[in-house]
Amino acid sequence: MQSFTDLSAVVSTFAAQHALIVVPAVPARDVGPDVIIEPDVLDLPGFLELAGKLCNGVLYLSARPFEPDIADRREDFPERLLEFRGQVGEIVVAFAANGLVHLWERRTEWIDEWDDYFDGIARRKASRIWSSNDEDGDAEAELRSGDEWEVQAAVLAEKLVSLPEFRSAKLADRRRVGERLLPADTDDSVGWRAVRRATERLDDLAHERYGELEARLDELAASLLEDTGYQRAVSAAARKQAAEQFLIPRADGLHPPARVRDELHARAQHLKKVNRAGAGSSLF
Incomplete structure (x- = not known):
């Protein structure tokens, strides 16, 4: 496996061969949405090839050597990590194209x-x-x-x-x-x-x-059916949004993953049908 220093050299060599400017920094995140490309999806040469086709002539490269300040050393200080002093432990390569910041990172x-x-x-x-x-x-x-x-x-x-x-x-x-x-x-x-x-x-x-909370979805589905916002929602999209707002205060203010929100909504709708069927059968 190549060292991160070697990976930095790969970036510099590619930039020189393709007349690209290397900026030793990570771009500001206010230029548009991010596209994060994982190394197991696209390796560094592949990412650089993509950059060569899309970027505006500038590559961003962050590969700062590990220089730990140990002024706050405690009893549990990981002494073995000092052997990595001077080595690069993280590399971020990025470029901007069409209003998007594309990033490739390894740690x-x-x-x-x-x-x-x-x-x-x-x-x-x-x-x-x-x-x-x-x-x-x-x-x-x-x-x-x-x-x-x-x-x-x-x-x-x-x-x-x-x-x-x-x-x-x-x-x-x-x-x-x-x-x-x-x-x-x-x-x-x-x-x-x-x-x-x-x-x-x-x-x-x-x-x-x-x-x-996933272990309590059936219980939460019953409560969701009593929620005013959920009851007022007509479309599936509006009900899912109501389910999101229902979950947030029950999860310490954290936004729910889509799969949890969707599963809660599905269980609530299923429970609603079951309740209706039960109510209908009691009439006869």
């Missing part, structure tokens, strides 16, 4: 492990920074004590996860909503990381919460 297991460790530290900092009302700058000094970009992103992600508007946003809209909710002066790279972290966190929370 190593060890960079995921580091992020998990660092997120634990950053979440504690986030709690202090967002709740701090002191005037002596202690919270801001703590913010600067670690890897500034990563800490800022983690702090902002923690705030986004707590906002009802972001929690209830549909998956397709979550990046746009998250970027709108960030402070106006947020650095693009920090904002992108924050929204991604917050999105991943909500995905995990939604998977857990809706996994619990």
